[in-house]
Amino acid sequence: xxxxxxxxxxxxxxxxxxLRTLCLPDNLPKEDIGKLEGIVQRRKPVSRGGYLxxxxxxxxxIYAVRTGAVKTSTLMANGDxxxxxxxxxxxxxxxxxxxxxxxxxxxxxxxxxxxCEIPYAELETLSERTPALQHRLMRIMSRELLxxxxxxxxxxxxxAEQRLAVVLIKFSERFADRGLSALRFRLPMSRLDLxxxxxxxxxxxxxxxxxxxxxxxxSIAGKEIEIVDSGAxxxxxxxxxxxxxxxx
Amino acid sequence: xxxxxxxxxxxxxxxxxxLRTLCLPDNLPKEDIGKLEGIVQRRKPVSRGGYLxxxxxxxxxIYAVRTGAVKTSTLMANGDxxxxxxxxxxxxxxxxxxxxxxxxxxxxxxxxxxxCEIPYAELETLSERTPALQHRLMRIMSRELLxxxxxxxxxxxxxAEQRLAVVLIKFSERFADRGLSALRFRLPMSRLDLxxxxxxxxxxxxxxxxxxxxxxxxSIAGKEIEIVDSGAxxxxxxxxxxxxxxxx
DNA sequence: GGTCGATTTTGATTTCAGTCAAGTTGGGTA
DNA sequence: TACCCAACTTGACTGAAATCAAAATCGACC
Numbered sequence: 001x002x003x004x005x006x007x008x009x010x011x012x013x014x015x016x017x018x019l020r021t022l023c024l025p026d027n028l029p030k031e032d033i034g035k036l037e038g039i040v041q042r043r044k045p046v047s048r049g050g051y052l053x054x055x056x057x058x059x060x061x062i063y064a065v066r067t068g069a070v071k072t073s074t075l076m077a078n079g080d081x082x083x084x085x086x087x088x089x090x091x092x093x094x095x096x097x098x099x100x101x102x103x104x105x106x107x108x109x110x111x112x113x114x115x116c117e118i119p120y121a122e123l124e125t126l127s128e129r130t131p132a133l134q135h136r137l138m139r140i141m142s143r144e145l146l147x148x149x150x151x152x153x154x155x156x157x158x159x160a161e162q163r164l165a166v167v168l169i170k171f172s173e174r175f176a177d178r179g180l181s182a183l184r185f186r187l188p189m190s191r192l193d194l195x196x197x198x199x200x201x202x203x204x205x206x207x208x209x210x211x212x213x214x215x216x217x218x219s220i221a222g223k224e225i226e227i228v229d230s231g232a233x234x235x236x237x238x239x240x241x242x243x244x245x246x247x248x
Numbered sequence: 249x250x251x252x253x254x255x256x257x258x259x260x261x262x263x264x265x266x267l268r269t270l271c272l273p274d275n276l277p278k279e280d281i282g283k284l285e286g287i288v289q290r291r292k293p294v295s296r297g298g299y300l301x302x303x304x305x306x307x308x309x310i311y312a313v314r315t316g317a318v319k320t321s322t323l324m325a326n327g328d329x330x331x332x333x334x335x336x337x338x339x340x341x342x343x344x345x346x347x348x349x350x351x352x353x354x355x356x357x358x359x360x361x362x363x364c365e366i367p368y369a370e371l372e373t374l375s376e377r378t379p380a381l382q383h384r385l386m387r388i389m390s391r392e393l394l395x396x397x398x399x400x401x402x403x404x405x406x407x408a409e410q411r412l413a414v415v416l417i418k419f420s421e422r423f424a425d426r427g428l429s430a431l432r433f434r435l436p437m438s439r440l441d442l443x444x445x446x447x448x449x450x451x452x453x454x455x456x457x458x459x460x461x462x463x464x465x466x467s468i469a470g471k472e473i474e475i476v477d478s479g480a481x482x483x484x485x486x487x488x489x490x491x492x493x494x495x496x
Numbered sequence: 497g498g499t500c501g502a503t504t505t506t507g508a509t510t511t512c513a514g515t516c517a518a519g520t521t522g523g524g525t526a
Numbered sequence: 527t528a529c530c531c532a533a534c535t536t537g538a539c540t541g542a543a544a545t546c547a548a549a550a551t552c553g554a555c556c
Contacts, residue, residue, distance in 0.1 A: 074397075074401070076401075076486075077486045077487060078487065082401050082404060084397050084400060084401070095389075095390055095393060096390055096393045096394050096397060097390070098386055098387055098389075098390035099387045099388075099390035099391045099394060100390075100394070104394060104397075105397075124382075124383065124386070127382070128379045128382065131376045134372075134375065134376065134382055135372065137386065138346055138372070138385065138386075138389070139346055139347045140347075141343075141346075141386070141389035141390070141393065142343055142344060142345070142346035142347035142348075142389070143347045144393055145343060145344045145389065145392055145393055145396060146344050146347060146348070146352060148393060148396035148397060148399075148400060149322075149332050149344060149352075149353075149396060151396075151400050152332060152396060152399050152400055152403060153322070153324075153330050153332070155400060155403035155404055155447065156330060156403055156444075156445075156446075156447035157447040157448075157544095159512075159513090160512080160513065190532095190533065190534090191533075191534065191535095192533075192534090196404075197404075198404075199403065199404035199405040200405075200513075200514090201513080201514060201515080202533080202534070202535090203513085203514075203515080203516095203534090203535080203536085204512090204513055204514070205534090206534060206535050206536080207513090207535085207536085208513095210535085210536095222521095222522085222533095222534090238324075238325045239325060239326065405514095407542075407543090408542080408543070438502095438503070438504090439503075439504065439505095440503075440504090448543080448544095449543080449544060449545080450503080450504070450505090451504090451505080451506085451543085451544075451545080452542090452543055452544075453504090454504060454505050454506080455505085455506085455543090456543095458505085458506095470504090470551095470552080
Protein backbone atom coordinates (compact mmCIF):
# COMPACT_ATOMS: atom_id res chain seq x y z
CA UNK A 1 0.00 0.00 0.00
CA UNK A 2 1.44 3.34 -1.01
CA UNK A 3 0.56 6.47 0.85
CA UNK A 4 0.76 9.82 -0.73
CA UNK A 5 2.56 11.85 1.82
CA UNK A 6 1.56 15.46 2.20
CA UNK A 7 4.11 17.95 3.40
CA UNK A 8 2.84 18.01 6.95
CA UNK A 9 2.56 14.24 7.01
CA UNK A 10 6.08 13.77 5.85
CA UNK A 11 7.33 16.07 8.53
CA UNK A 12 5.16 14.33 11.08
CA UNK A 13 5.35 10.70 10.06
CA UNK A 14 7.03 7.83 11.84
CA UNK A 15 8.96 7.09 8.64
CA UNK A 16 10.78 10.37 8.79
CA UNK A 17 10.85 10.82 12.54
CA UNK A 18 14.35 11.33 13.81
CA LEU A 19 13.44 9.31 16.90
CA ARG A 20 12.33 6.30 14.90
CA THR A 21 15.15 4.10 16.14
CA LEU A 22 14.43 4.82 19.80
CA CYS A 23 10.68 4.54 19.57
CA LEU A 24 8.09 1.97 18.55
CA PRO A 25 8.97 1.86 14.83
CA ASP A 26 12.53 0.68 15.40
CA ASN A 27 13.33 -2.41 13.36
CA LEU A 28 9.90 -2.58 11.80
CA PRO A 29 9.63 -3.24 8.07
CA LYS A 30 8.45 -0.22 6.07
CA GLU A 31 4.92 -1.50 5.59
CA ASP A 32 4.51 -2.16 9.30
CA ILE A 33 5.58 1.38 10.07
CA GLY A 34 2.88 2.45 7.67
CA LYS A 35 0.28 0.46 9.57
CA LEU A 36 1.49 1.85 12.89
CA GLU A 37 1.34 5.30 11.34
CA GLY A 38 -2.32 4.66 10.67
CA ILE A 39 -3.25 4.48 14.32
CA VAL A 40 -0.90 7.08 15.80
CA GLN A 41 -2.60 10.33 16.73
CA ARG A 42 -0.60 13.51 16.98
CA ARG A 43 -2.05 15.78 19.60
CA LYS A 44 -1.57 19.48 19.92
CA PRO A 45 1.43 20.35 22.11
CA VAL A 46 1.03 20.13 25.86
CA SER A 47 2.50 23.17 27.58
CA ARG A 48 4.58 23.23 30.73
CA GLY A 49 2.66 21.82 33.68
CA GLY A 50 -0.05 20.31 31.48
CA TYR A 51 -1.22 16.74 31.89
CA LEU A 52 -0.89 14.03 29.26
CA UNK A 53 -3.08 11.95 31.54
CA UNK A 54 -3.87 11.84 35.21
CA UNK A 55 -3.62 9.05 37.74
CA UNK A 56 -6.93 7.26 38.09
CA UNK A 57 -8.00 8.18 34.58
CA UNK A 58 -9.21 5.36 32.38
CA UNK A 59 -6.39 3.77 30.36
CA UNK A 60 -6.95 4.06 26.64
CA UNK A 61 -3.65 4.93 25.06
CA ILE A 62 0.05 4.85 25.47
CA TYR A 63 2.03 7.97 24.57
CA ALA A 64 5.35 8.60 22.92
CA VAL A 65 7.23 11.82 23.56
CA ARG A 66 8.13 13.57 20.31
CA THR A 67 9.65 16.79 21.65
CA GLY A 68 10.03 18.28 25.10
CA ALA A 69 10.15 16.35 28.36
CA VAL A 70 7.64 14.70 30.63
CA LYS A 71 7.62 13.48 34.22
CA THR A 72 5.47 10.68 35.57
CA SER A 73 4.42 10.80 39.17
CA THR A 74 2.08 9.14 41.61
CA LEU A 75 0.24 10.79 44.46
CA MET A 76 0.81 8.90 47.68
CA ALA A 77 -1.78 8.18 50.34
CA ASN A 78 -0.54 11.10 52.43
CA GLY A 79 -0.71 13.56 49.55
CA ASP A 80 2.99 13.54 48.70
CA UNK A 81 4.04 13.34 45.10
CA UNK A 82 6.52 10.68 44.10
CA UNK A 83 8.19 11.12 40.75
CA UNK A 84 8.81 7.79 39.10
CA UNK A 85 10.57 8.94 35.98
CA UNK A 86 11.55 11.57 33.43
CA UNK A 87 10.85 10.91 29.79
CA UNK A 88 12.67 12.28 26.78
CA UNK A 89 11.74 12.20 23.08
CA UNK A 90 11.38 8.69 21.72
CA UNK A 91 10.30 7.20 25.02
CA UNK A 92 6.96 5.54 25.58
CA UNK A 93 4.75 6.36 28.57
CA UNK A 94 1.77 4.60 30.10
CA UNK A 95 2.85 0.98 29.80
CA UNK A 96 2.34 0.52 33.53
CA UNK A 97 -1.41 0.94 33.00
CA UNK A 98 -1.91 -2.06 30.71
CA UNK A 99 -2.52 -4.42 33.59
CA UNK A 100 -4.80 -2.22 35.62
CA UNK A 101 -7.46 -0.54 33.45
CA UNK A 102 -6.67 2.84 35.01
CA UNK A 103 -3.48 4.87 34.90
CA UNK A 104 -1.57 4.37 38.16
CA UNK A 105 0.38 7.56 37.59
CA UNK A 106 0.07 11.01 36.05
CA UNK A 107 2.18 12.34 33.20
CA UNK A 108 3.01 16.04 33.25
CA UNK A 109 4.93 18.09 30.70
CA UNK A 110 8.10 19.65 32.12
CA UNK A 111 8.37 21.90 29.11
CA UNK A 112 6.17 22.30 26.06
CA UNK A 113 5.93 18.80 24.63
CA UNK A 114 4.53 17.32 21.48
CA UNK A 115 3.17 13.87 21.98
CA CYS A 116 2.08 10.93 19.86
CA GLU A 117 -0.93 9.13 21.25
CA ILE A 118 -1.32 5.46 20.39
CA PRO A 119 -4.71 3.94 21.26
CA TYR A 120 -3.82 0.71 22.99
CA ALA A 121 -6.74 -1.40 21.79
CA GLU A 122 -5.81 -0.63 18.21
CA LEU A 123 -2.15 -1.20 18.88
CA GLU A 124 -2.94 -4.57 20.36
CA THR A 125 -5.15 -5.55 17.44
CA LEU A 126 -2.50 -4.42 14.99
CA SER A 127 0.25 -6.30 16.77
CA GLU A 128 -1.79 -9.51 16.60
CA ARG A 129 -1.13 -9.61 12.90
CA THR A 130 2.23 -7.84 12.96
CA PRO A 131 4.83 -10.07 14.63
CA ALA A 132 7.57 -7.45 14.31
CA LEU A 133 5.48 -4.93 16.20
CA GLN A 134 4.67 -7.46 18.89
CA HIS A 135 8.35 -8.22 19.17
CA ARG A 136 9.13 -4.53 19.42
CA LEU A 137 6.54 -3.98 22.13
CA MET A 138 8.02 -6.74 24.24
CA ARG A 139 11.46 -5.26 23.85
CA ILE A 140 10.26 -1.83 24.88
CA MET A 141 8.56 -3.27 27.95
CA SER A 142 11.72 -5.15 28.81
CA ARG A 143 13.75 -2.00 28.38
CA GLU A 144 11.45 -0.15 30.76
CA LEU A 145 11.76 -2.95 33.27
CA LEU A 146 15.51 -2.66 33.11
CA UNK A 147 15.35 1.10 33.55
CA UNK A 148 13.17 0.73 36.64
CA UNK A 149 15.55 -1.84 38.07
CA UNK A 150 18.40 0.49 37.51
CA UNK A 151 16.54 3.21 39.40
CA UNK A 152 15.92 0.83 42.30
CA UNK A 153 19.54 0.07 42.33
CA UNK A 154 20.35 3.76 42.38
CA UNK A 155 18.14 4.43 45.37
CA UNK A 156 19.45 1.51 47.36
CA UNK A 157 22.17 2.60 49.76
CA UNK A 158 24.02 5.14 47.71
CA UNK A 159 25.22 8.53 48.84
CA ALA A 160 23.69 11.76 47.58
CA GLU A 161 26.80 12.40 45.49
CA GLN A 162 26.60 9.00 43.85
CA ARG A 163 22.89 9.35 43.13
CA LEU A 164 23.40 12.68 41.48
CA ALA A 165 26.44 11.46 39.54
CA VAL A 166 24.52 8.43 38.28
CA VAL A 167 21.54 10.44 37.17
CA LEU A 168 23.69 13.04 35.42
CA ILE A 169 25.64 10.34 33.59
CA LYS A 170 22.39 8.71 32.55
CA PHE A 171 20.96 11.95 31.24
CA SER A 172 24.20 12.54 29.43
CA GLU A 173 23.85 9.16 27.72
CA ARG A 174 20.21 9.72 26.89
CA PHE A 175 20.94 13.08 25.33
CA ALA A 176 23.77 11.52 23.35
CA ASP A 177 21.37 8.80 22.10
CA ARG A 178 19.26 11.66 20.71
CA GLY A 179 22.13 13.23 18.86
CA LEU A 180 22.73 15.96 21.42
CA SER A 181 25.88 16.75 23.33
CA ALA A 182 26.76 14.30 26.08
CA LEU A 183 28.84 16.89 27.88
CA ARG A 184 26.68 19.99 27.84
CA PHE A 185 22.95 19.86 28.33
CA ARG A 186 20.00 21.43 30.05
CA LEU A 187 18.10 19.45 32.65
CA PRO A 188 14.39 19.85 31.96
CA MET A 189 13.24 19.52 35.57
CA SER A 190 13.55 21.54 38.77
CA ARG A 191 15.91 20.62 41.58
CA LEU A 192 12.85 19.78 43.61
CA ASP A 193 11.62 17.26 41.04
CA LEU A 194 15.04 15.75 40.54
CA UNK A 195 15.44 15.51 44.32
CA UNK A 196 12.06 13.88 44.68
CA UNK A 197 13.08 11.29 42.08
CA UNK A 198 16.39 10.66 43.85
CA UNK A 199 14.93 10.57 47.33
CA UNK A 200 16.69 13.77 48.41
CA UNK A 201 15.41 17.12 49.71
CA UNK A 202 16.15 20.27 47.69
CA UNK A 203 18.67 21.55 50.24
CA UNK A 204 20.68 18.38 49.81
CA UNK A 205 20.39 18.66 46.04
CA UNK A 206 21.83 22.13 46.15
CA UNK A 207 24.72 21.17 48.40
CA UNK A 208 25.45 18.05 46.38
CA UNK A 209 25.55 19.96 43.10
CA UNK A 210 27.97 22.36 44.74
CA UNK A 211 30.21 19.56 46.02
CA UNK A 212 30.41 17.97 42.57
CA UNK A 213 31.32 21.36 41.18
CA UNK A 214 33.97 21.97 43.86
CA UNK A 215 35.53 18.63 43.01
CA UNK A 216 35.81 19.78 39.42
CA UNK A 217 33.51 17.06 38.07
CA UNK A 218 30.83 19.30 36.61
CA SER A 219 30.07 22.92 36.00
CA ILE A 220 26.59 24.10 36.93
CA ALA A 221 24.67 27.19 35.88
CA GLY A 222 21.09 26.74 36.94
CA LYS A 223 19.73 23.94 34.80
CA GLU A 224 22.65 24.04 32.38
CA ILE A 225 25.04 21.20 33.15
CA GLU A 226 28.51 20.71 31.81
CA ILE A 227 30.27 17.47 32.56
CA VAL A 228 33.89 18.47 33.04
CA ASP A 229 35.48 15.22 34.13
CA SER A 230 33.44 12.44 32.68
CA GLY A 231 35.84 9.73 33.83
CA ALA A 232 35.74 10.86 37.44
CA UNK A 233 31.97 11.15 37.24
CA UNK A 234 31.68 7.56 36.07
CA UNK A 235 34.11 6.43 38.74
CA UNK A 236 32.00 8.16 41.36
CA UNK A 237 28.76 6.85 39.93
CA UNK A 238 29.69 3.24 39.29
CA UNK A 239 33.08 2.67 40.84
CA UNK A 240 34.08 0.91 44.01
CA UNK A 241 35.19 4.06 45.81
CA UNK A 242 32.81 5.40 48.39
CA UNK A 243 30.14 2.80 47.82
CA UNK A 244 28.82 0.41 50.39
CA UNK A 245 31.27 -2.27 51.46
CA UNK A 246 30.73 -5.77 50.22
CA UNK A 247 29.43 -7.90 53.02
CA UNK A 248 29.74 -11.55 52.18
CA UNK B 249 3.37 -24.65 67.36
CA UNK B 250 0.78 -24.23 64.67
CA UNK B 251 1.96 -25.47 61.35
CA UNK B 252 3.07 -22.71 59.07
CA UNK B 253 1.62 -23.09 55.63
CA UNK B 254 4.14 -23.97 52.97
CA UNK B 255 4.06 -23.35 49.27
CA UNK B 256 3.16 -26.86 48.32
CA UNK B 257 3.55 -28.70 45.08
CA UNK B 258 1.12 -28.34 42.26
CA UNK B 259 0.36 -30.99 39.68
CA UNK B 260 2.56 -31.19 36.67
CA UNK B 261 0.43 -29.51 34.06
CA UNK B 262 -0.61 -25.93 33.54
CA UNK B 263 -4.26 -27.04 33.39
CA UNK B 264 -4.19 -28.37 36.91
CA UNK B 265 -1.62 -26.01 38.36
CA UNK B 266 -2.94 -24.21 41.39
CA LEU B 267 -0.95 -21.18 40.32
CA ARG B 268 -2.61 -21.00 36.93
CA THR B 269 -4.42 -17.77 37.68
CA LEU B 270 -1.25 -15.99 38.78
CA CYS B 271 0.97 -17.28 36.02
CA LEU B 272 1.09 -17.24 32.23
CA PRO B 273 -2.01 -19.41 31.63
CA ASP B 274 -4.38 -17.00 33.38
CA ASN B 275 -7.37 -16.14 31.20
CA LEU B 276 -6.20 -18.31 28.32
CA PRO B 277 -8.74 -20.54 26.60
CA LYS B 278 -8.23 -24.26 27.27
CA GLU B 279 -6.69 -24.99 23.88
CA ASP B 280 -4.19 -22.16 24.27
CA ILE B 281 -3.14 -23.54 27.65
CA GLY B 282 -2.58 -26.81 25.86
CA LYS B 283 -0.30 -25.14 23.33
CA LEU B 284 1.60 -23.35 26.08
CA GLU B 285 1.90 -26.65 27.88
CA GLY B 286 3.63 -27.99 24.80
CA ILE B 287 6.61 -25.67 25.13
CA VAL B 288 6.97 -25.51 28.92
CA GLN B 289 9.84 -27.55 30.27
CA ARG B 290 9.81 -28.74 33.84
CA ARG B 291 13.32 -28.88 35.19
CA LYS B 292 14.52 -30.85 38.13
CA PRO B 293 14.32 -28.87 41.38
CA VAL B 294 17.02 -26.30 42.07
CA SER B 295 18.27 -26.56 45.62
CA ARG B 296 19.03 -23.71 48.00
CA GLY B 297 21.74 -21.45 46.63
CA GLY B 298 21.54 -22.95 43.13
CA TYR B 299 21.32 -20.77 40.05
CA LEU B 300 18.38 -20.76 37.65
CA UNK B 301 20.60 -18.60 35.45
CA UNK B 302 23.52 -16.29 35.94
CA UNK B 303 24.06 -12.69 34.96
CA UNK B 304 25.83 -12.44 31.63
CA UNK B 305 24.53 -15.82 30.51
CA UNK B 306 22.86 -15.92 27.12
CA UNK B 307 19.11 -15.32 27.31
CA UNK B 308 17.11 -18.26 26.03
CA UNK B 309 14.19 -18.75 28.33
CA ILE B 310 11.99 -17.13 30.89
CA TYR B 311 11.20 -19.04 34.06
CA ALA B 312 8.13 -19.45 36.22
CA VAL B 313 8.47 -20.41 39.86
CA ARG B 314 6.34 -23.44 40.70
CA THR B 315 7.39 -24.05 44.30
CA GLY B 316 9.96 -22.52 46.61
CA ALA B 317 11.34 -19.01 46.33
CA VAL B 318 13.93 -17.27 44.21
CA LYS B 319 15.89 -14.03 44.44
CA THR B 320 17.22 -12.08 41.49
CA SER B 321 20.35 -10.04 41.93
CA THR B 322 22.93 -8.14 39.98
CA LEU B 323 26.60 -7.88 40.72
CA MET B 324 27.72 -4.28 40.78
CA ALA B 325 30.93 -2.90 39.35
CA ASN B 326 32.56 -2.91 42.78
CA GLY B 327 31.60 -6.51 43.52
CA ASP B 328 28.60 -5.77 45.68
CA UNK B 329 25.43 -7.73 45.18
CA UNK B 330 22.21 -5.84 44.72
CA UNK B 331 19.04 -7.86 45.14
CA UNK B 332 16.35 -6.63 42.81
CA UNK B 333 13.51 -8.90 43.82
CA UNK B 334 12.11 -11.99 45.51
CA UNK B 335 9.92 -14.29 43.52
CA UNK B 336 7.18 -16.60 44.76
CA UNK B 337 5.31 -19.39 42.97
CA UNK B 338 3.39 -18.22 39.93
CA UNK B 339 5.79 -15.38 39.20
CA UNK B 340 7.77 -15.10 35.99
CA UNK B 341 11.49 -14.35 35.98
CA UNK B 342 13.84 -13.21 33.25
CA UNK B 343 11.66 -10.70 31.41
CA UNK B 344 14.32 -8.04 31.88
CA UNK B 345 16.57 -9.99 29.51
CA UNK B 346 14.33 -9.81 26.45
CA UNK B 347 15.82 -6.53 25.30
CA UNK B 348 19.44 -7.34 25.86
CA UNK B 349 20.35 -10.83 24.57
CA UNK B 350 22.05 -11.65 27.88
CA UNK B 351 20.60 -11.90 31.36
CA UNK B 352 21.34 -8.69 33.26
CA UNK B 353 20.80 -10.44 36.59
CA UNK B 354 21.20 -13.81 38.25
CA UNK B 355 18.38 -15.87 39.72
CA UNK B 356 19.19 -17.93 42.80
CA UNK B 357 16.96 -20.33 44.72
CA UNK B 358 16.36 -19.25 48.33
CA UNK B 359 14.98 -22.66 49.15
CA UNK B 360 14.55 -25.76 47.03
CA UNK B 361 12.53 -24.59 44.06
CA UNK B 362 10.82 -26.30 41.18
CA UNK B 363 10.81 -24.23 38.07
CA CYS B 364 9.07 -24.17 34.72
CA GLU B 365 11.34 -23.10 31.89
CA ILE B 366 9.73 -21.48 28.87
CA PRO B 367 11.99 -21.09 25.83
CA TYR B 368 11.43 -17.53 24.74
CA ALA B 369 11.81 -18.03 21.00
CA GLU B 370 9.08 -20.65 21.07
CA LEU B 371 6.92 -18.54 23.34
CA GLU B 372 7.22 -15.64 20.95
CA THR B 373 6.38 -17.79 17.94
CA LEU B 374 3.42 -19.26 19.76
CA SER B 375 2.14 -15.87 20.83
CA GLU B 376 2.24 -14.65 17.23
CA ARG B 377 -0.71 -16.91 16.51
CA THR B 378 -2.25 -16.80 19.97
CA PRO B 379 -3.63 -13.33 20.70
CA ALA B 380 -4.74 -14.27 24.20
CA LEU B 381 -1.20 -15.31 25.09
CA GLN B 382 0.24 -12.14 23.65
CA HIS B 383 -2.26 -10.16 25.65
CA ARG B 384 -1.32 -12.09 28.76
CA LEU B 385 2.40 -11.49 28.22
CA MET B 386 1.86 -7.75 27.95
CA ARG B 387 -0.16 -7.76 31.14
CA ILE B 388 2.54 -9.68 32.98
CA MET B 389 5.19 -7.26 31.79
CA SER B 390 3.03 -4.35 32.86
CA ARG B 391 2.51 -5.96 36.26
CA GLU B 392 6.26 -6.33 36.68
CA LEU B 393 6.73 -2.71 35.73
CA LEU B 394 4.27 -1.67 38.42
CA UNK B 395 6.00 -3.86 40.97
CA UNK B 396 9.35 -2.25 40.18
CA UNK B 397 7.83 1.20 40.44
CA UNK B 398 6.40 0.32 43.76
CA UNK B 399 9.85 -0.79 44.94
CA UNK B 400 11.33 2.51 43.78
CA UNK B 401 8.70 4.29 45.68
CA UNK B 402 9.51 2.22 48.75
CA UNK B 403 13.19 3.08 48.61
CA UNK B 404 12.64 6.76 48.10
CA UNK B 405 12.84 8.64 51.38
CA UNK B 406 11.09 6.24 53.72
CA UNK B 407 12.26 5.26 57.17
CA ALA B 408 13.59 1.81 57.97
CA GLU B 409 10.37 1.04 59.87
CA GLN B 410 8.22 2.02 56.94
CA ARG B 411 10.30 0.02 54.48
CA LEU B 412 10.06 -3.07 56.60
CA ALA B 413 6.34 -2.56 57.23
CA VAL B 414 5.68 -2.15 53.51
CA VAL B 415 7.63 -5.23 52.55
CA LEU B 416 5.98 -7.36 55.23
CA ILE B 417 2.50 -6.22 54.16
CA LYS B 418 3.37 -7.00 50.56
CA PHE B 419 4.62 -10.46 51.41
CA SER B 420 1.48 -10.97 53.44
CA GLU B 421 -0.64 -10.10 50.41
CA ARG B 422 1.39 -12.26 48.10
CA PHE B 423 1.09 -15.25 50.41
CA ALA B 424 -2.65 -14.62 50.65
CA ASP B 425 -2.87 -14.55 46.83
CA ARG B 426 -1.41 -18.05 46.94
CA GLY B 427 -3.98 -19.34 49.37
CA LEU B 428 -1.72 -19.17 52.39
CA SER B 429 -2.19 -17.29 55.62
CA ALA B 430 -1.80 -13.53 55.37
CA LEU B 431 -1.03 -13.24 59.06
CA ARG B 432 1.45 -16.01 59.68
CA PHE B 433 4.18 -16.87 57.24
CA ARG B 434 7.82 -17.69 56.84
CA LEU B 435 10.09 -15.30 55.02
CA PRO B 436 12.22 -17.30 52.61
CA MET B 437 15.26 -15.01 52.71
CA SER B 438 17.90 -14.00 55.23
CA ARG B 439 17.90 -10.65 57.03
CA LEU B 440 20.96 -9.77 55.00
CA ASP B 441 19.16 -10.38 51.71
CA LEU B 442 16.04 -8.54 52.82
CA UNK B 443 18.18 -5.67 54.04
CA UNK B 444 20.08 -5.56 50.77
CA UNK B 445 16.76 -5.34 48.92
CA UNK B 446 15.52 -2.56 51.23
CA UNK B 447 18.77 -0.62 51.22
CA UNK B 448 19.47 -1.30 54.91
CA UNK B 449 22.37 -3.00 56.71
CA UNK B 450 21.68 -6.16 58.74
CA UNK B 451 22.18 -4.36 62.06
CA UNK B 452 19.42 -1.94 61.13
CA UNK B 453 17.20 -4.80 60.00
CA UNK B 454 17.58 -6.47 63.35
CA UNK B 455 16.83 -3.31 65.30
CA UNK B 456 13.89 -2.44 63.09
CA UNK B 457 12.32 -5.88 63.48
CA UNK B 458 12.68 -5.44 67.23
CA UNK B 459 11.06 -2.02 67.19
CA UNK B 460 8.06 -3.29 65.21
CA UNK B 461 7.74 -6.11 67.71
CA UNK B 462 8.00 -3.75 70.70
CA UNK B 463 5.21 -1.66 69.23
CA UNK B 464 3.05 -4.77 69.11
CA UNK B 465 2.72 -4.75 65.34
CA UNK B 466 4.31 -8.11 64.62
CA SER B 467 5.68 -11.11 66.38
CA ILE B 468 9.00 -12.44 65.14
CA ALA B 469 10.67 -15.79 65.63
CA GLY B 470 13.58 -15.99 63.24
CA LYS B 471 12.07 -16.13 59.80
CA GLU B 472 8.58 -16.86 61.09
CA ILE B 473 6.50 -13.71 61.01
CA GLU B 474 3.14 -13.12 62.60
CA ILE B 475 1.32 -9.91 61.80
CA VAL B 476 -0.37 -8.96 65.05
CA ASP B 477 -1.86 -5.58 64.22
CA SER B 478 -2.47 -5.50 60.52
CA GLY B 479 -4.26 -2.13 60.64
CA ALA B 480 -1.39 -0.42 62.42
CA UNK B 481 1.07 -2.05 60.02
CA UNK B 482 -0.81 -0.64 57.04
CA UNK B 483 -1.04 2.76 58.70
CA UNK B 484 2.71 2.72 59.24
CA UNK B 485 3.41 1.44 55.75
CA UNK B 486 1.11 3.63 53.72
CA UNK B 487 -0.26 6.26 56.09
CA UNK B 488 0.55 9.92 56.44
CA UNK B 489 2.24 9.60 59.82
CA UNK B 490 5.99 9.74 59.81
CA UNK B 491 6.37 10.11 56.08
CA UNK B 492 8.10 12.94 54.34
CA UNK B 493 6.30 16.25 54.40
CA UNK B 494 4.69 17.51 51.24
CA UNK B 495 6.73 20.30 49.75
CA UNK B 496 4.78 22.21 47.23
C1' DG C 497 25.02 -34.74 70.43
C1' DG C 498 28.70 -31.68 69.46
C1' DT C 499 31.31 -28.55 66.48
C1' DC C 500 32.11 -24.87 63.32
C1' DG C 501 30.80 -21.25 60.46
C1' DA C 502 27.20 -18.27 59.18
C1' DT C 503 23.58 -15.41 60.70
C1' DT C 504 21.69 -12.40 63.88
C1' DT C 505 21.78 -9.45 67.81
C1' DT C 506 23.47 -5.81 70.91
C1' DG C 507 26.03 -1.68 72.24
C1' DA C 508 28.86 2.53 71.43
C1' DT C 509 30.02 5.94 68.25
C1' DT C 510 30.07 8.50 63.86
C1' DT C 511 28.30 10.54 59.84
C1' DC C 512 25.44 11.98 56.22
C1' DA C 513 21.36 13.81 54.98
C1' DG C 514 17.12 15.98 56.95
C1' DT C 515 15.01 19.84 59.28
C1' DC C 516 14.42 24.49 60.44
C1' DA C 517 15.21 29.16 59.41
C1' DA C 518 16.65 32.84 56.71
C1' DG C 519 18.31 34.77 52.83
C1' DT C 520 19.23 35.26 47.56
C1' DT C 521 18.38 34.64 42.76
C1' DG C 522 15.83 34.71 38.69
C1' DG C 523 12.02 34.36 35.46
C1' DG C 524 7.63 36.15 34.28
C1' DT C 525 4.71 40.03 33.92
C1' DA C 526 2.25 44.34 35.00
C1' DT D 527 11.84 48.86 34.85
C1' DA D 528 10.41 47.21 38.92
C1' DC D 529 7.85 43.95 41.38
C1' DC D 530 6.63 39.40 42.91
C1' DC D 531 6.70 34.70 43.74
C1' DA D 532 8.80 30.48 43.09
C1' DA D 533 13.08 28.21 42.92
C1' DC D 534 17.25 27.80 44.82
C1' DT D 535 21.03 28.50 48.25
C1' DT D 536 23.28 28.84 52.74
C1' DG D 537 24.03 28.03 57.63
C1' DA D 538 23.18 25.88 62.20
C1' DC D 539 21.47 22.06 64.32
C1' DT D 540 19.32 17.32 64.76
C1' DG D 541 18.51 12.68 64.12
C1' DA D 542 18.22 8.15 61.87
C1' DA D 543 20.87 4.80 60.07
C1' DA D 544 25.75 3.36 59.12
C1' DT D 545 29.87 1.77 61.04
C1' DC D 546 32.80 -0.56 64.21
C1' DA D 547 33.27 -4.13 67.53
C1' DA D 548 31.91 -8.08 69.97
C1' DA D 549 28.80 -11.53 71.66
C1' DA D 550 25.03 -14.76 71.09
C1' DT D 551 22.30 -17.87 68.44
C1' DC D 552 21.19 -20.91 64.77
C1' DG D 553 21.65 -24.72 61.81
C1' DA D 554 24.07 -27.88 58.78
C1' DC D 555 27.02 -31.64 59.00
C1' DC D 556 30.07 -35.04 61.20
